[in-house]
Amino acid sequence: MGKIRILDEDTVRKIAAGEVVERPASVVKELVENSIDASATKISVSVLSGGKKEIVVVDNGIGMDSEDAILAFERHATSKIRSARDLFGITTLGFRGEALASIGAVSKIDLTTRCEGCDVGVRVRVEAGKIVSSERVGCPVGTSIRVRDLFFNTPARRKYMKSDRTEFAHVASVLMERALAYPKINISLVHNGRVVFSAPPADDKVNIGYVLGMDVAKNMIEVSYINDVEITGFIAPPQFSRKSADWSFFIVNGRPIKNSSLLNALIEAYGGMIEKGRYPVAVLRINVAPESVDVNVHPTKIYVRFADERSVCRAISNAVREALSNADLRAKGEYIIKHLSVPQITGKDVGGEVRVEHETRPVMIEQKMLVEDKKVLDGAGMLSGAIYLGQLWNTYILLQAGDEFVLIDQHAAHERVRYESLKEAYRRGYIAQQLIEPIIITLRPNEFAILLEYSDKLKELGISIEEFGKNTVKVSAVPTIVGRVCGKDEIRAIIEDIIRIGKVDVETFADEVLKIAACHTAIRAGEKLDTARVAALVEEMNNTKNRFTCPHGRPAIIVFKKSELERMFRRRK
Ligand SMILES: Nc1ncnc2c1ncn2[C@@H]1O[C@H](COP(=O)(O)OP(=O)(O)OP(=O)(O)O)[C@@H](O)[C@H]1O
Ligand SMILES: [Mg+2]
Structure with missing residues (x-):
């Protein structure tokens, strides 16, 4: 049989x-x-x-x-x-x-x-x-x-x-x-x-506010691209980008769908404005002739197949680029991160101390203090004998170290320093600091659910969170290192970032939270630093592992050799 x-x-x-x-x-x-x-x-x-x-x-x-x-x-x-x-x-x-x-x-x-x-x-x-x-x-x-x-x-x-x-x-x-x-x-x-x-019924922008929050909605830029493919909707300026693609919504002929090619087209349209690994906030409606899209692809109906996917991607790119270029991003105080073409990243750990021999700006008193204050200078290993040339755009620290011209991204470098010390503290068991005034944060419903889901894991990381009414949580403790340098708004921003981590295993979660805390507690780009602070940072870097990149893998130090510059200026072949 x-x-x-x-x-x-x-x-x-x-x-x-x-x-x-x-x-x-x-x-x-x-x-x-x-x-x-x-x-x-x-x-x-x-x-x-x-x-x-x-x-x-x-x-x-x-x-x-x-x-x-x-x-x-x-x-x-x-x-x-x-x-x-x-x-x-x-x-x-x-x-x-x-x-x-x-x-x-x-x-x-x-x-x-x-x-x-x-x-x-x-x-x-x-x-x-x-x-x-x-x-x-x-x-x-x-x-x-x-x-x-x-x-x-x-x-x-x-x-x-x-x-x-x-x-x-x-x-x-x-x-x-x-x-x-x-x-x-x-x-x-x-x-x-x-x-x-x-x-409740509302126009598109207010509706986005109901769903994604008014803070995002009010800053969103309208997209309207009417061609063979019609793309309409709203996109958020680059600084609203998120760690998860859950904030990029595609609606094809009224149907919410998932599609990685469309997502890539959207990301590409932002060009270098969004850091690698982050995703734009966008609600895009794609209207095409019903015959040119097959919705019968998967039983859950959340995927579709376009007769000509490339033209849809192209339309998205054009629509978003056009909207971004029309919007005056700079006037709203936004920053645009352009990817640097990095000739080479090198670094040497040669031992010795950092000496501040020269300052471009008149900071004589500080300099004097530095030279006398052995504590700042002791134990410096890297960049021995480096001359501090100053700060560029309040963002990069410029040093001359022998035959090398060294640029340090102050945020990336300090982020690494913070991350390593938070990691060490976590390894030893966190000392949490009770906040004198607990912070109350109202969230969107799905975020609220996600955050409470994480609450036990966060406790292990020194962050105490409790439910506090409808879609609201109370933060009553944070790791000491965070409490020392972060204000209420920054702690709130840290919590919001934590929500966006998405589905990951326990170890990755811990690591991501540490990275977030490091990022928020680090010196920012655009922050003016005095010489003492620069020297302290360089010293902290000397005692830190993996100091050549930030925890996200961006370079923290870029070195140009004298010979490279000479070649660039055609002083030598
Ligand atoms: N809320 C509703 N109001 C009116 N009619 C409904 C409602 N829900 C279901 N129906 C009727 O029942 C039918 C079967 O629903 P069902 O969801 O099983 O199939 P469908 O919507 O036609 O297709 P699919 O399986 O893709 O959802 C529908 O075609 C519709 O006629
Ligand atoms: Mg149905």
């Missing part, structure tokens, strides 16, 4: 469901998209325990009659397309006729709905893919769906779900994306009985 068997219906259903429903956020995505397709103007989402226990989505859309309300749970049952031909011109978010069947296969559903023109509504109960009951009920026009006990009959999937907070963060992300794509729909989210997010 052969080995091949046809799988039973229950197994087939579960396999199919697995493709669509990965976690509570997938359920929320599918239900909200159904509400949008049903022309709802108000969609209220409410979840319990990150959506693991219960998800309720209520809309005021067109609703269903009693026949459709039952048919909706059949696999491949849809009102949105009729034949394969329709697949090449999809204008709705759904089209596979699989979402409700998939969700129903792995949960317990109550659906209550009434359509315009129906006297009475219907309530359908579904459990593990089977219709358990259906009855007539009185209810408003629209649809309300309650999904309970997700994956109750698929233990492997149930175990795979993460903590309530992590799952909730995903739910909030899904909702934020839809809220950005549909500013005219009133979308709200409640978690465990508390309103965490609400985006």
